[in-house]
Amino acid sequence: MADRSSVERLWLRGFHQPKPGAPRLLCLPHAGGSASFYLPVSKALSPAVDVRAVQYPGRQDRHAEPSAGSVQELARAVFGALDERAETPLALFGHSMGALVAFELARLLEDAGRPPAVVFLSGRRGPSVERIENVHLADDARLIEDIARLDGTDSAVLRDPELLQLILPALRADYRVVETYRPTPGPRLRSPFVVMTGDADPRVTPDEARTWSQETDGTFELQVYPGAHFYLVAQQQAVLARIQATLRRLAPGTGAVV
Structure with a gap:
């Protein structure tokens, strides 16, 4: 059986050394995404923020592992990899599929008496908005067409048959996880929510993003940026500024430069 440190290294990736006592920001990728998507976040916010990104199974150095079967399975695995002894504030940031994983992870953390300081939910409608989707x-x-429509994957990759054969299994598995997701029953969360979305996202309208407010009794903010599903790439500076400002309120002295 793997020890906790090896499990943590498998699931949680860090790119820069944080300063002692830095608040933690755990980033959860989108469908088909990997931990390296959040390298720019770590570069901008470190060392004032301890940025870690989740590496899902089925991709990159974990390509030989079977993909997860559900959002809840992913949340439980990430929960098991987190250091329960850590005393610094923990914030969650999830984009698209990652928003669902962040939500279920926040529930596990609250149940364990370790609520996240804030939950950033990006590019995803609230779970109360049901929609039948069967792209998986x-x-x-058809799957490639949908990926291209979201404009988050290099078009050269989508034209390369060999690369597609490498990435399509994990993508299809992630689509299945998202499209079959049903939220775990339970009380509303207590953690603050900061919800972010693009004003031209084909997957979620600002009104649908606002329905996340139904899932928490904590404070709620909705930030709408110009752009589509991957608005956070083009609007990186503004998104990072919002994250930094929120973390500074939670942990004074967080003076990262964005």
């Missing part, structure tokens, strides 16, 4: 059952051409 479609053929490869």
Whole structure:
């Protein structure tokens, strides 16, 4: 059985050394995404913030591992990798599929008496908005078309048959996880929510993003940025400034430069 440190290294990736006592920001990727997507976040916020990113199974150095079967399975695995002895504030940031994982992880943390200081939820409608989606059952051409529409994958990758064969299994598995997701029953959370979305996102409208307010009794903020599903790439500076300002309120002295 793997020890805790090896489990943590498998699931949680750090790119820069934080200063002692820095608040933690745990970043959860989108469908098909990897921990390295959040390298720019770590570069901008470190060393004032201890930025860690989750590496899901089924991709990059974990490509030989089977993909997770559900959002809840991912949340439980990440929960098990977190250091329960850590005393610094923990914030969660999840984009798209990662928002769902962050939400379920926040529930586990609250149940354990370790509520996150804040939950950033990006590019995803609240779980109360139900929509039938079955792209994961479609053929490869339809799946690739949907990925291209979101404009988050290099078009050169989508034109390379060999690369596609490497990434499509994990992508399809992630789509299945998202499209079959049903929230775990339970009380509203107590953690503050900061919800972010693009004003032209084909997957979520600002009104649908606002429905996350139904899931918490904590404070709620909605930030709408110009852009589509991957607005956070083009609007990186503004998004990082919002994260930094929120963390500074929670942990004075967080003076990262964005």
